[in-house]
Amino acid sequence: xxxxxxxxxxxxxxxxxxxxxxxxxxxxxxxxxxxxxxxxxxxxxxxxxxxxxxxxxxxxxxxxxxxxxxxxxxxxxxxxxxxxxxxxxxxxxxxxxxxxxxxxxxxxxxxxxxxxxxxxxxxxx
Amino acid sequence: xxxxxxxxxxxxxxxxxxxxxxxxxxxxxxxxxxxxxxxxxxxxxxxxxxxxxxxxxxxxxxxxxxxxxxxxxxxxxxxxxxxxxxxxxxxxxxxxxxxxxxxxxxxxxxxxxxxxxxxxxxxxxxxxxxxxxxxxxxxxxxxxxxxxxxxxxxxxxxxxxxxxxxxxxxxxxxxxxxxxxxxxxxxxxxxxxxxxxxxxxxxxxxxxxxxxxxxxxxxxxxxxxxxxxxxxxxxxxxxxxxxxxxxxxxxxxxxxxxxxxxxxxxxxxxxxxxxxxxxxxxxxxxxxxxxxxxxxxxxxxxxxxxxxxxxxxxxxxxxxxxxxxxxxxxxxxxxxxxxxxxxxxxxxxxxxxxx
Numbered sequence: 001x002x003x004x005x006x007x008x009x010x011x012x013x014x015x016x017x018x019x020x021x022x023x024x025x026x027x028x029x030x031x032x033x034x035x036x037x038x039x040x041x042x043x044x045x046x047x048x049x050x051x052x053x054x055x056x057x058x059x060x061x062x063x064x065x066x067x068x069x070x071x072x073x074x075x076x077x078x079x080x081x082x083x084x085x086x087x088x089x090x091x092x093x094x095x096x097x098x099x100x101x102x103x104x105x106x107x108x109x110x111x112x113x114x115x116x117x118x119x120x121x122x123x124x125x
Numbered sequence: 126x127x128x129x130x131x132x133x134x135x136x137x138x139x140x141x142x143x144x145x146x147x148x149x150x151x152x153x154x155x156x157x158x159x160x161x162x163x164x165x166x167x168x169x170x171x172x173x174x175x176x177x178x179x180x181x182x183x184x185x186x187x188x189x190x191x192x193x194x195x196x197x198x199x200x201x202x203x204x205x206x207x208x209x210x211x212x213x214x215x216x217x218x219x220x221x222x223x224x225x226x227x228x229x230x231x232x233x234x235x236x237x238x239x240x241x242x243x244x245x246x247x248x249x250x251x252x253x254x255x256x257x258x259x260x261x262x263x264x265x266x267x268x269x270x271x272x273x274x275x276x277x278x279x280x281x282x283x284x285x286x287x288x289x290x291x292x293x294x295x296x297x298x299x300x301x302x303x304x305x306x307x308x309x310x311x312x313x314x315x316x317x318x319x320x321x322x323x324x325x326x327x328x329x330x331x332x333x334x335x336x337x338x339x340x341x342x343x344x345x346x347x348x349x350x351x352x353x354x355x356x357x358x359x360x361x362x363x364x365x366x367x368x369x370x371x372x373x374x375x376x377x378x379x380x381x382x383x384x385x386x387x388x389x390x391x392x393x394x395x396x397x398x399x400x401x402x403x404x405x406x407x408x409x410x411x412x413x414x415x416x417x418x419x420x421x422x423x424x425x426x427x428x429x430x431x432x433x434x435x436x437x438x439x440x441x442x443x444x445x446x447x448x449x450x451x452x453x454x455x456x457x458x459x460x461x462x463x464x465x466x467x468x469x470x471x472x473x474x475x476x477x478x479x480x
Contacts, residue, residue, distance in 0.1 A: 073220035080449070081368055120428065
């Protein structure tokens with residue numbers, strides 16, 4: 001009977017020690033805080049990456065665009081239409097990526113752009 | 126001959142140009158891309174000798190003028206003789222012409238499937254024979270989209286094909302510019318008759334003040350198209366630039382066809398309504414032998430219209446305008462700012478390589 005009580009007591013002691021070790025480890029590493037923030041940080045990075053992507057798009061130099069994915073046979077219809085074959089349309093894929101400055105997080109955004117090209121002789125003075 | 130007929134005959138002759146003014150318009154073959162023997166080739170379409178019966182369409186290689194195919198229009202639906210260039214349509218947007226729009230001299234218009242060496246069953250789209258014109262030139266087939274802000278959504282056919290044609294009135298020997306509107310969706314395309322076209326030869330006083338009311342605009346765009354009688358003859362086929370039709374026009378004097386003695390004008394009309402974009406729809410220009418209209422980009426990225434031949438260059442419109450969907454009669458200077466030529470279609474998060 002006394003032996004069984006010793007086993008129970010030592011098992012309880014072991015559990016208490018383990019509990020102390022694990023909780024101190026968790027406290028030192030702040031794992032729970034990190035796991036709670038991870039999703040939020042990913043979301044924040046997504047929003048930042050999207051904002052940066054749209055900003056880069058609005059200030060984009062058309063000459064610096066990557067090569068077109070495909071040249072369209074005819075331009076989509078517009079109100080101010082052109083009859084000229086000098087108007088050409090192509091699809092361009094534009095991508096940007098953003099990395100978190102502290103944590104290993106990484107997000108990419110891509111945009112499909114329609115680029116019209118017009119070949120008109122330039123004025124030569 | 127009764128006196129009344131004699132009087133009519135005299136009246137017609139006093140109005141008419143000299144009957145035998147030669148043809149000024151150059152004919153250029155229709156160019157298109159098609160699939161020939163499993164290969165994508167650039168080709169030209171031309172009508173075989175006018176005497177052939179039924180009419181025969183020849184497909185020539187654009188590079189070497191080699192005859193690739195000869196297609197007889199032997200379907201019983203076809204009638205009359207053909208001179209106007211066939212217009213190619215790429216309905217499935219794969220880069221290859223798959224439909225042709227054919228216009229015969231009497232003004233019957235067909236749309237027919239085309240596969241490089243044969244034609245499908247033609248669909249009659251219009252009968253303009255009631256106008257009494259001769260159709261020897263087709264100008265172009267344009268794909269347009271009406272701005273949602275101006276056109277009511279209930280119209281449904283905001284995406285349209287605009288067929289631009291040139292007719293010749295044999296009595297007065299003057300040209301008539303015609304525009305026919307069709308939905309891009311073949312199931313919504315309706316048959317058009319000449320009488321359904323709005324006559325835009327004369328503008329009302331209110332419209333001459335550069336204002337086209339919203340109601341007028343809607344009425345105009347709800348019709349099947351428009352026609353405009355030109356008081357003269359075109360010396361080059363019209364060209365559509367940013368929603369405005371430009372063409373050089375010649376008005377021969379009553380007793381001579383000499384281009385040097387004639388009055389020359391530049392025709393500039395709005396594509397959708399035939400309204401005015403500049404101060405007037407017809408602007409006077411000087412005579413140039415073999416003159417051609419050319420576009421020229423300026424240093425400030427605006428575009429000028431040049432009236433030029435091999436020796437001379439005259440700027441006739443220093444700043445071209447572009448029609449805008451902001452209001453029913455709006456237009457703005459055309460700027461070749463490359464940024465305006467980029468449109469964002471979609472933005473998406475790229476999961477590949479992300480963590």
